Amino acid sequence: MRRTTVKLIILCVLLGYVLCPFRLLAQSPFEVKARTDTDRIRIGEQLKLELTADLDLNSMPGASLKVVFPNLPDSFAHWEVVDRTGLDTLGQTNGEKHFKQTLTLTSFDSGHWEIPPLKFEVYSTRTDGSYDSMFTQPIGIDVGTVTVDTTKAFKPIKSVRTVDWAWLDYWPYMAAGAGLVIVLFALWWFLLRKRKKKEPAPEPVSLEPVYDRTIRLLKELDTEKVWQQGNVKEYYSRLTDILRTYFEEQFGIAALEQTTAELLQNIKPVTILNQQRDKLRSLLSLADLAKFAKLQPSPEEHVDSMHKAMEIVEWTKPAARPAEGQGLPAPANGSGNHTKQ
Incomplete structure (x- = not known):
């Protein structure tokens, strides 16, 4: 055991x-x-x-x-x-x-x-x-639980009390609303200024008559001696642009957008301009060869092109038509002896 x-x-x-x-x-x-x-x-x-x-x-x-x-x-x-x-x-x-x-x-x-x-x-x-x-x-x-004295009578239920409005109770909402208004105004002002900056400024309206401005531009081109400095293409580009702008403003022809052939075709209804058709064709043809075919015209041809341009402008002047070969301003570097076209 x-x-x-x-x-x-x-x-x-x-x-x-x-x-x-x-x-x-x-x-x-x-x-x-x-x-x-x-x-x-x-x-x-x-x-x-x-x-x-x-x-x-x-x-x-x-x-x-x-x-x-x-x-x-x-x-x-x-x-x-x-x-x-x-x-x-x-x-x-x-x-x-x-x-x-x-x-x-x-x-x-x-x-x-x-x-x-x-x-x-x-x-x-x-x-x-x-x-x-x-x-x-x-x-x-x-x-x-909470001690309740049952010996006392129950008190009546109190009615709803109205609390006075105090703006300090709502100032966060007011501040938020004011901030939102300021932000929206600043955004609108920024977008408005940005849109105004993008709008192109209107081109200044020249009070100078078309004829006077064209003659002034031709004389300035002649005085700058562009072709004498070897800039032949620039010389003929500026020369033809001055003439084409003159045709647009004086006769309402869209000359800047047209080729030489189209321009010569569209001047036919303008009688006074059509009378200078041969001079204009000779000038524009030589300019096209100099600008696009790299032709090097002679100095006499440069001077003659300027003289023809001035003759065309003088002939189509809004005032009375001048007599043939009279009242034409001579080019600044031109020679007094060259053949009229």
């Missing part, structure tokens, strides 16, 4: 050793606590629930542990969680590691309610994956 009892004791010890899932923590103290700052509140009041966990690392050197605090839902057993802090590690003193979390609770049901036991878990981060769990003690809290 005695031998059987010894065997039974040894068997229980071996089974306890083998079946323990977390032998490491069985050798190391693990303490958890839950406490509140009061045991009595009124409906809607709040209390603080403090959860702590202490680990004694002296009894488990080299151990790597992870503590998991209770995960309370927002509403449980007549209680509401108003706020919760994060898990704080309070540091390590004398080989002990401390953890803490604070929750703010309230209740809207009167009576005596308990905060149930809360489960803590400790995991070993080693490869064995063992864990252990511990529970806190339940905490009883009395939730009372």
Whole structure:
């Protein structure tokens, strides 16, 4: 009988050793606590629930542990969680590691309610994956109602009160509205200025008569000695442009957009201009060769082209037609002896 009892004791010890899932923590103290700052509140009041966990690392050197605090839902057993802090590690003193979390609770049901036991878990981060769990003690809290003196009569319900209007209560909206108006006005002003800048400025209206301006431009071209400086193409381009502009403004012919053949065809209805047709054809043909065929006319041809241009303008002058060969301004660099066309 005695031998059987010894065997039974040894068997229980071996089974306890083998079946323990977390032998490491069985050798190391693990303490958890839950406490509140009061045991009595009124409906809607709040209390603080403090959860702590202490680990004694002296009894488990080299151990790597992870503590998991209770995960309370927002509403449980007549209680509401108003706020919760994060898990704080309070540091390590004398080989002990401390953890803490604070929750703010309230209740809207009167009576005596308990905060149930809360489960803590400790995991070993080693490869064995063992864990252990511990529970806190339940905490009883009395939730009372507001004391009502039933000996006194009920007071009547007060009517709705009208609150005086105060502009200070609405100044943020006023400021936002004023800011929006300023922004819209600034945007409109910016777009208006930008549009005005894009609009092309109207060309200045020249008060100088067409004939006087044409003669002045021809004399300026002759005085600049363009062809004498080797710029033959520029000389004939400017010369023909001056004549074509004169035809457009004086006779309404789209001379700047027309070829030489088209221009000679369109001057036929203008009798006074058609009378200078041969001179104009000779001048425009020589200018086309100089501009597009790189022809190099002689100096006499340059001077003669200017003389023909002035003759055409003088002949078609809005005033009385001058006599043939009379009253023509001579080119500044022209020779007095050249043949009339």
